[in-house]
Amino acid sequence: MIPYGRQDIQPQDIEAVIDVLRSDFLTQGPAVPRFETQVAEKVGARHALAVNSATSALHIACLALGLSEGDWLWTSPITFVASANCGRYCGAQVDFVDIDPHTYNLCPKALEAKLKHAEQEGRLPKVVVAVHLCGQPCDMQAIHALAQRYGFKVIEDASHAIGGKYQGEYIGNGRYSDITVFSFHPVKIITTAEGGMALTNDGGLAERMDLLRSHGVTRNPELMTQEADGPWYYQQVDLGFNYRMTELQAALGVSQLDRLDDYVARRNALAARYDDLLADLPVTTPWQHPDSYSGRHLYVIRLQHERLSMSHREVFEALREQGVGVNLHYIPVHTQPYYQTMGFQSGDFPEAERYYAEAISLPLFPTMTEGQQDEVVEALKKAVGEV
Numbered sequence: 001m002i003p004y005g006r007q008d009i010q011p012q013d014i015e016a017v018i019d020v021l022r023s024d025f026l027t028q029g030p031a032v033p034r035f036e037t038q039v040a041e042k043v044g045a046r047h048a049l050a051v052n053s054a055t056s057a058l059h060i061a062c063l064a065l066g067l068s069e070g071d072w073l074w075t076s077p078i079t080f081v082a083s084a085n086c087g088r089y090c091g092a093q094v095d096f097v098d099i100d101p102h103t104y105n106l107c108p109k110a111l112e113a114k115l116k117h118a119e120q121e122g123r124l125p126k127v128v129v130a131v132h133l134c135g136q137p138c139d140m141q142a143i144h145a146l147a148q149r150y151g152f153k154v155i156e157d158a159s160h161a162i163g164g165k166y167q168g169e170y171i172g173n174g175r176y177s178d179i180t181v182f183s184f185h186p187v188k189i190i191t192t193a194e195g196g197m198a199l200t201n202d203g204g205l206a207e208r209m210d211l212l213r214s215h216g217v218t219r220n221p222e223l224m225t226q227e228a229d230g231p232w233y234y235q236q237v238d239l240g241f242n243y244r245m246t247e248l249q250a251a252l253g254v255s256q257l258d259r260l261d262d263y264v265a266r267r268n269a270l271a272a273r274y275d276d277l278l279a280d281l282p283v284t285t286p287w288q289h290p291d292s293y294s295g296r297h298l299y300v301i302r303l304q305h306e307r308l309s310m311s312h313r314e315v316f317e318a319l320r321e322q323g324v325g326v327n328l329h330y331i332p333v334h335t336q337p338y339y340q341t342m343g344f345q346s347g348d349f350p351e352a353e354r355y356y357a358e359a360i361s362l363p364l365f366p367t368m369t370e371g372q373q374d375e376v377v378e379a380l381k382k383a384v385g386e387v
């Protein structure tokens with residue numbers, strides 16, 4: 001089976017992890033701050049906080065922005081559930097904004113219309129999570145302008161997007177958002193096995209997230225609310241969690257970061273090759289906004305049902321039967337049983353639901369060969385009845 005995604009582990013990655021195993025620190029040593037500094041410098045952010053997953057990063061990002069009960073978090077329905085669940089962890093209510101039919105990202109026009117309506121009803125969101133689906137950045141300039149006008153905070157869920165660029169600058173520099181989150185799960189662009197990071201240019205937010213990722217406990221006298229008893233003293237000043245990244249993970253991350261630009265370039269080259277090879281098939285290939293240099297985490301095609309006699313499911317199954325590990329990113333979050341208990345229904349976000357009825361993620365990963373890619377294309381041709 002050709003998988004839809006796969007990590008690339010080189011001998012230097014293995015050496016880097018082994019070096020940590022032989023060192024004094026398996027956690028809370030020098031590798032985590034090294035990884036944070038290198039990612040922050042790479043993407044042009046002032047602060048970076050490494051954690052054990054992007055989900056944890058989203059959680060502490062929401063908490064640092066003050067999201068709590070009675071507040072609203074809005075995001076795209078076409079995302080992994082974690083982009084919405086982070087709001088629920090904070091006791092906030094979650095709502096969705098339909099997608100743009102070209103980029104499949106949260107649509108700024110739909111956002112504006114929904115904000116106008118929400119303002120009249122007095123239920124404006126406190127936080128909007130902008131998800132860079134497949135690695136293609138959202139229209140951040142438009143979202144930022146709306147944030148200024150309506151007073152909400154912006155988190156970029158860039159789980160798919162490290163190494164990509166928006167308006168020629170690395171995603172994560174925070175020009176148009178408060179906090180950006182990366183994921184280092186093995187299917188993502190670079191990996192630490194499990195792992196994530198929150199980046200911000202705001203020192204106060206960085207300090208809050210630093211506390212929250214480690215029990216709300218500090219040894220910094222400046223953050224203590226009572227005087228220290230002695231040199232052994234630590235103080236819990238808030239309710240935090242254990243979301244720390246290990247040294248093993250951070251060392252792997254530092255080693256992987258060396259190859260970030262190569263990975264993204266290779267993913268873009270393979271994506272361009274797919275675009276050519278699929279041009280005559282009854283599928284829509286992923287349109288790219290000119291402001292965008294996508295990390296190309298996923299290559300999603302949409303079936304043109306009007307040109308096809310077989311169903312979405314039949315095409316998907318025919319690909320799997322031919323050893324092509326296709327996937328579907330994502331089932332609209334508002335149709336998940338958990339979110340249906342909050343009153344969401346099928347039909348609420350029509351563009352997202354149309355996307356779901358047509359989308360298939362084809363295999364794409366940096367070590368994929370052109371031969372494997374040709375196999376995928378041949379299998380797809382068979383699946384849609386073009387050979």
Ligand SMILES: *Cc1c(COP(=O)(O)O)cnc(C)c1O
Pocket residue numbers: 052053054055056079080082083131157159160182183184185194195196
């Ligand atoms: C993978 C992913 C997450 C969660 O990442 P983890 O590191 O696995 O917690 C969140 N949002 C999106 C869009 C993702 O793809």
